[in-house]
Amino acid sequence: MKSLFEEWSNRVPKYDSIYKDSLFKEIAQYGGGSDEGRANKGKDFANGYELYIYAFFLGLYNDELHPISKKNKKVDFNHKISNWGNKGNRILRKDFSDIQKYLFMACVAKTDVDFIGLDKGKIDVSKVALQLIETMESYTNGGLEMISLKLETQRNLFDQPTGFFNLIYKKDN
Amino acid sequence: MGIQKNALFQDFLNHPMLKEKYGLTKSDIPDRLDEGLASKHAVIRGLATICDELVDNQNVSTKKLHEIMAKRLSRG
Amino acid sequence: MIITEIHLENYTTYYGEKSFKIGPRLNIIIGENNHGKTQLYKALHWLVIGSERDLIQRVSEKKLKEASEHVNFNVGVKIVGEQYGEKKSLSRSFSVESREDGTIRLGKPKLEATVKKTNGERIQAPAEATLEQMFDRKMTKYLFFEGETSIHETFSNDEALSNLTRHFSGAHQYDDFSKRAKDLLGQFDSVIEKETKKNQTRRREYQLLEIEVNQFKQKIELTEGKINDKEKELKKVSKNITDVENQIENAEELETSDKIISKLKNDISTLRASVQEDYTSKLFDDRWILHAFEPILNEYSHKITEADKKRRKEDHADIRRKAKEKGIEEGKQQGINAMLGDILPLNVNVPDKETMEELIHDQICKVCNREAKEGTEAYAFMKRRLEALIKQQTPKKQNTLSLEEEEVPLFQNNFLHSLIRIRDEYNDKTSLLREIDLKIIQDFDLNKSKEASLKTLREDLEKAETNREGIVGTSATSSKRLIDNLVNYRAWRKDETALKEFIFTLKNEVDLTQTQLDLKTDQKQKIEAETAISSMVKNQQFAQDIATILYDTRQKKFEQFAEKLEEKANDYYKKINEGGFTANITFEVSKSFSGEMEIDLKLKQRDGKEIIISTQGKATETSVYLSCMFALSEMSSIAQNESFPLILDAPISSFGRTKSSQFLEVVSTLDFQILLTSKDFTEEDKDKELVFVVPEFPALIERMRSSKATATWVNLERPFDDEQRDTLNTLTIEL
Numbered sequence: 002m003k004s005l006f007e008e009w010s011n012r013v014p015k016y017d018s019i020y021k022d023s024l025f026k027e028i029a030q031y032g033g034g035s036d037e038g039r040a041n042k043g044k045d046f047a048n049g050y051e052l053y054i055y056a057f058f059l060g061l062y063n064d065e066l067h068p069i070s071k072k073n074k075k076v077d078f079n080h081k082i083s084n085w086g087n088k089g090n091r092i093l094r095k096d097f098s099d100i101q102k103y104l105f106m107a108c109v110a111k112t113d114v115d116f117i118g119l120d121k122g123k124i125d126v127s128k129v130a131l132q133l134i135e136t137m138e139s140y141t142n143g144g145l146e147m148i149s150l151k152l153e154t155q156r157n158l159f160d161q162p163t164g165f166f167n168l169i170y171k172k173d174n
Numbered sequence: 175m176g177i178q179k180n181a182l183f184q185d186f187l188n189h190p191m192l193k194e195k196y197g198l199t200k201s202d203i204p205d206r207l208d209e210g211l212a213s214k215h216a217v218i219r220g221l222a223t224i225c226d227e228l229v230d231n232q233n234v235s236t237k238k239l240h241e242i243m244a245k246r247l248s249r250g
Numbered sequence: 251m252i253i254t255e256i257h258l259e260n261y262t263t264y265y266g267e268k269s270f271k272i273g274p275r276l277n278i279i280i281g282e283n284n285h286g287k288t289q290l291y292k293a294l295h296w297l298v299i300g301s302e303r304d305l306i307q308r309v310s311e312k313k314l315k316e317a318s319e320h321v322n323f324n325v326g327v328k329i330v331g332e333q334y335g336e337k338k339s340l341s342r343s344f345s346v347e348s349r350e351d352g353t354i355r356l357g358k359p360k361l362e363a364t365v366k367k368t369n370g371e372r373i374q375a376p377a378e379a380t381l382e383q384m385f386d387r388k389m390t391k392y393l394f395f396e397g398e399t400s401i402h403e404t405f406s407n408d409e410a411l412s413n414l415t416r417h418f419s420g421a422h423q424y425d426d427f428s429k430r431a432k433d434l435l436g437q438f439d440s441v442i443e444k445e446t447k448k449n450q451t452r453r454r455e456y457q458l459l460e461i462e463v464n465q466f467k468q469k470i471e472l473t474e475g476k477i478n479d480k481e482k483e484l485k486k487v488s489k490n491i492t493d494v495e496n497q498i499e500n501a502e503e504l505e506t507s508d509k510i511i512s513k514l515k516n517d518i519s520t521l522r523a524s525v526q527e528d529y530t531s532k533l534f535d536d537r538w539i540l541h542a543f544e545p546i547l548n549e550y551s552h553k554i555t556e557a558d559k560k561r562r563k564e565d566h567a568d569i570r571r572k573a574k575e576k577g578i579e580e581g582k583q584q585g586i587n588a589m590l591g592d593i594l595p596l597n598v599n600v601p602d603k604e605t606m607e608e609l610i611h612d613q614i615c616k617v618c619n620r621e622a623k624e625g626t627e628a629y630a631f632m633k634r635r636l637e638a639l640i641k642q643q644t645p646k647k648q649n650t651l652s653l654e655e656e657e658v659p660l661f662q663n664n665f666l667h668s669l670i671r672i673r674d675e676y677n678d679k680t681s682l683l684r685e686i687d688l689k690i691i692q693d694f695d696l697n698k699s700k701e702a703s704l705k706t707l708r709e710d711l712e713k714a715e716t717n718r719e720g721i722v723g724t725s726a727t728s729s730k731r732l733i734d735n736l737v738n739y740r741a742w743r744k745d746e747t748a749l750k751e752f753i754f755t756l757k758n759e760v761d762l763t764q765t766q767l768d769l770k771t772d773q774k775q776k777i778e779a780e781t782a783i784s785s786m787v788k789n790q791q792f793a794q795d796i797a798t799i800l801y802d803t804r805q806k807k808f809e810q811f812a813e814k815l816e817e818k819a820n821d822y823y824k825k826i827n828e829g830g831f832t833a834n835i836t837f838e839v840s841k842s843f844s845g846e847m848e849i850d851l852k853l854k855q856r857d858g859k860e861i862i863i864s865t866q867g868k869a870t871e872t873s874v875y876l877s878c879m880f881a882l883s884e885m886s887s888i889a890q891n892e893s894f895p896l897i898l899d900a901p902i903s904s905f906g907r908t909k910s911s912q913f914l915e916v917v918s919t920l921d922f923q924i925l926l927t928s929k930d931f932t933e934e935d936k937d938k939e940l941v942f943v944v945p946e947f948p949a950l951i952e953r954m955r956s957s958k959a960t961a962t963w964v965n966l967e968r969p970f971d972d973e974q975r976d977t978l979n980t981l982t983i984e985l
Contacts, residue, residue: 004668045530055533062542086534095535102672103540109669110549116557116669117564122662166529169539170690182427185807189799216788220796228427239430240437247789 005119006105008130010083014137015075016053020145023152025049025078028159045165047094049078050085054100056144057137059169061107065143068135075138108133111140183207183225192217211246219246251338251384252923253895255330259343260310260323262289263966265979272925273960276918279927281964282934282941284972286980287927288396290964291899293327294925295394297342298385305356309346311976317348331384337366340380385894389417392882396899398872405851405875406864408485412848414882415811415837424804431797438793442782449781456781459774466767470760477756478843484749491742492862494735507718514711518704525700532693541686547676554673558666563594568660597670598638606636801845808847811885812837818881825916826873833861835874851878868904873913876901883922895923902928911950918954932963941965943985951985961985 003011016025029046046052060066069075082104086097112132118124151158151168158164187210192198196217203218204210210222223246227234256270263286270279270290281287296308309325317323326343345357363380366372385393392414395401404410416425446456526532533539601609609616610632613623622628779787816837824832838850853861853874863871879896887893902910907930917924931947934940943963951961963983970977 002663005665006668006672047531051534055539058539061546094531097534097537100534100537100539102676103543103546106550106672106676107543107546110546110553114553116554116666117560119665120561120661120663126663126665162527162529164530166533166538169533170541185803186799188806189802191795191799191802195795216792217795220792221799224427224431224796224800228430236430236433236437239434240441243434243793244438244441244789247792248785 003126005109005126005129005133006102007083008126009105009108009133010101011081012130012134013077013079013081014053014134014141015069015077016056016138016145017069017142018074018076020149021076024145024148025052028052045159047091048080050080050082053078053141054085054104055165055169056148057104057107057141058144059147060140060143060145061111062169063143063147065147066111066136066139067143067146068139069142104137105133107140108136112136179225179229180207182229183210183222186221186225187218216247219249222246251331251333251892251894253329253331253925254337256290256294257326257328257330257341258290258293259326259328260313260346261293261308261325261327262286262310263978263980264289264293265310265312268980268982270962270982271960271984272923273958274923275920275957276914276954276959277923277925278914278931278959278961279925279964280931280943280947280961280985281927281929282932282966283929285941285966286964287929288899289980291394291396291897291927294329294897295396297327297329297340298381298387298390298394300342300359300361302359305344305359306354309356310979312979314346314348314354315976317346322347329384333384335368338375338380338384339364339366340377340384386892389894392879393894394897395901398868398901398903401875401879401898401901402868402871405878406871408848408850411851411878412846415808415815415849416847417886424800424807428797428800428804431793431800435790435793435797438786438790442778442786442790445782445786446778452777452781456774456777459770459777463767463770463774466763466770469763470767473756473760473763474843477753477760478846480749480753480756481843484746484753487742487745487749490735491739491746493864494739494742503721504718507714507721511711511714511718514707514714518707518711521700521704521707525697525704526693527697536686536689536693537682538686538690540683541690544680544683547680547683551673551677554666554669558597558670559594561661561666562597565660566594598635598642603636603639603643606632606639610636805841805847809839812839812849815878815881815885818884819877822880822916822920823873823877826877826913828912828916835877869902869906869909872902872904880917880920880922884920887922893922895925898924898926900927900929902926903930906930907944907946911946914950914959915953918957918959932965939968948985 028044029049029052030044046055082101086100088094088096088098112135114129114132115124119126119129148168158167161167187203192203196215198215198218202213202215204213204222207222207225210218211226213219213222220243223243227239227242252274253272254274256272258264258268258270260266270277279287279290305325313323323346324343325346326341328339328341328343330337330339332338340361340363342359342361344359347355347357349355361377361381363375363377364372365375365380381387392404392410395404443460447453449456529538609622610629613621613629615622615628615632620628622632816835819835819837823835833853833855836852836854838852840848840850842848851863851874853863853866855861863874883893883896902913905913910928910930914928917926931944931950932941933944935942947961951959961984963985964980965983967979967981970979972978
């Protein structure tokens with residue numbers, strides 16, 4: 002039987018489609034390629050999930066839990082959480098797959114889960130996993146909103162190598 | 175114009191040989207060229223002749239010069 | 251001879267008639283490059299040398315363009331000067347005729363001179379003779395200098411200096427006298443020889459001696475000639491060696507400098523590469539993104555712990571209830587539950603199996619540090635815990651339907667278990683989370699210090715490159731020649747040794763031959779004494795002495811002159827370099843083997859150590875040579891009662907403005923005429939398209955006012971196009 006973590010990490014979280022072009026295509030490099038290629042193309046994140054993780058933590062630390070509106074279309078980049086952070090073919094980068102656990106812990110911490118019900122078998126584990134995913138998507142959404150706003154108003158901040166770092170490190174930007 | 179006869183003559187007279195070999199003293203050394211030509215010391219007469227003959231007239235032949243010099247030196 | 255006026259007519263950029271008023275001492279011509287300064291110099295040079303080549307180049311294009319058919323005009327240069335109380339004018343000109351068919355015909359240049367005598371009468375004068383009077387043609391080479399480099403080229407050549415000294419000192423006249431005295435002596439000798447030969451008795455012997463003496467004399471003369479040549483060669487080779495040795499120093503310096511530069515560039519490039527500014531990636535790779543995660547971890551931890559407690563509570567309660575239902579008395583309840591009663595037991599796998607076994611083995615509870623000796627209740631409790639743990643880990647058998655197993659457990663799943671494990675695993679790693687902030691600071695600090703190091707390295711690189719330029723700049727040759735010369739060096743060293751040896755051999759030969767000659771001469775003279783008329787012999791003696799006196803005096807005069815020259819040159823040199831380090835200019839007098847007086851220019855420190863002039867930088871070199879030039883000029887005017895103006899085009903271009911000003915002030919006080927050009931006192935404003943005189947210059951002129959210095963500014967009339975020579979017209983402005 003799978004653990005809750007395994008159940009959760011087997012999924013692909015989604016994001017609001019409005020951010021697909023403005024953020025994911027803009028600042029994340031799709032379809033692989035080297036880090037050098039990424040730098041050359043001016044992309045800040047090596048792939049979609051990096052941006053996703055970043056947005057999640059941004060939303061998490063700033064308490065921006067904004068569920069995606071039911072009206073809006075959701076998209077994803079077809080990359081299971083369980084693969085996030087694997088070293089794989091990436092040269093000059095490190096493995097950070099343990100970040101999955103941190104993501105997980107955050108989701109659990111911020112979601113109202115009936116553990117007793119779960120262990121008693123009253124609630125299906127996949128349902129709980131979905132709850133966690135929804136938390137994840139909501140914080141991410143909040144984070145993406147923040148990034149979007151920043152890009153609009155203070156784009157030049159991201160020209161520095163410290164741009165994204167500063168945004169998440171110093172909450173009051 | 176060139177160098178003056180007298181100045182040249184005086185330059186020659188400064189040579190130590192006149193003192194050392196010929197034992198000439200200050201009184202023996204003339205101040206002017208014409209005095210030198212009439213000096214009782216042959217070597218002084220000789221030096222004076224050179225100055226007299228060569229300064230203005232460089233074209234005098236060696237033979238002629240020798241003649242003049244021989245006469246001057248011998249005149250005692 | 252002093253120049254008082256210069257007039258140019260349609261000469262190159264001087265369209266129409268242009269005049270210069272010239273003072274008796276320093277005359278400065280200032281202007282931007284290509285505005286006419288050098289053309290003025292060339293005009294004067296042409297006047298004196300009178301070349302007929304390339305006449306068309308000397309014609310003002312602007313005038314040429316203007317001239318329509320049948321219009322003639324003149325191109326010419328004229329100077330007015332004063333000499334021996336008379337006013338003399340000298341001009342060289344040619345006519346230009348523009349013909350119908352569009353061709354241009356140039357007339358033959360003619361030289362003309364007029365003299366205004368003291369009584370006011372002006373007459374035609376023989377042109378060539380007047381030219382010779384006004385400018386000693388033999389000396390033109392040493393009066394006209396185009397550019398700083400030509401000064402260097404002339405004065406760094408020792409022969410030139412020796413020639414100059416001989417000429418200016420009047421020592422050449424002593425050369426003549428000495429030679430004549432020698433000839434005279436020869437005459438006295440031949441008279442005696444003739445006389446001696448008249449005597450029959452020892453004629454044969456005498457004739458033989460005569461032959462031998464002549465042979466020896468010839469041999470000596472020949473050998474001395476050889477020695478002279480070889481010594482000249484040796485001097486050249488030694489000079490080359492010395493030059494290269496200085497350059498070797500430079501070449502080694504250059505090599506070192508290049509190594510330093512290369513290393514610095516490498517270091518910079520390595521350091522730059524090591525500066526990791528991929529901060530966005532570090533958020534993930536170095537977990538920087540987790541810097542604020544601890545509260546979240548605590549939240550998780552707390553939640554799971556609460557859930558775990560709740561579960562254990564319910565579980566415990568459930569087990570007791572079920573036990574009650576079965577009728578088992580509380581006291582007999584098995585397992586841990588029995589001992590604890592209502593107290594919520596810990597999870598069965600805490601502590602783990604190994605820890606439990608250790609506690610039991612050591613008979614001590616290591617959590618509260620109390621004994622749990624065998625036989626005590628505490629010990630039994632621990633043992634039962636271990637049993638329960640093992641039981642839980644043992645897989646249950648299938649298909650056994652005992653009463654207990656028929657029961658449905660309260661908790662079918664244990665998702666919490668792995669959640670707890672995650673909690674424990676990551677709680678242990680809390681310290682890592684806490685370190686993140688510190689690591690971030692360290693990382694930024696490291697990068698900052700790397701940036702600082704880069705900055706320093708870049709500054710060092712700039713310094714090193716400037717230094718390298720300096721090394722190449724002070725060496726007289728380009729850096730490629732430096733390396734080339736190193737190749738020749740070995741060959742030259744070999745040559746030097748060989749030459750020295752050869753000269754030594756030759757000198758020995760001369761000595762030997764001289765001894766033989768002396769012997770034979772003695773014998774000859776003995777016979778002469780016996781046979782010739784005694785008065786003849788006496789006269790010959792005198793002639794000998796006179797020849798010696800003349801020869802020695804000649805040397806002495808040269809030495810005296812050189813001494814005086816040295817003194818004056820140093821005076822000038824110190825004045826020019828006031829405030830700066832000055833070494834001493836020395837003129838070393840030597841006699842070549844053939845009796846030629848020679849002078850060697852050297853620069854020496856106070857302790858006598860020689861400083862190679864060409865290594866001291868252009869400005870110093872020029873100062874030294876100019877000092878010599880001035881000294882010579884001064885002394886020649888004393889010795890010959892005549893002086894000639896020095897005409898120098900850009901002689902101090904390497905000095906820079908401040909040093910030039912200093913120099914000019916000193917030169918203005920010197921008592922001879924100089925014309926010099928300089929580009930340092932005007933500046934061009936490219937945007938406004940105008941040239942202006944720098945403000946320091948009028949102040950400088952004012953200071954030199956009392957010494958009758960003059961200054962003229964030559965400036966091309968605007969608008970002009972320097973591609974179109976027919977737009978050029980130099981204006982002269984007196985300052």
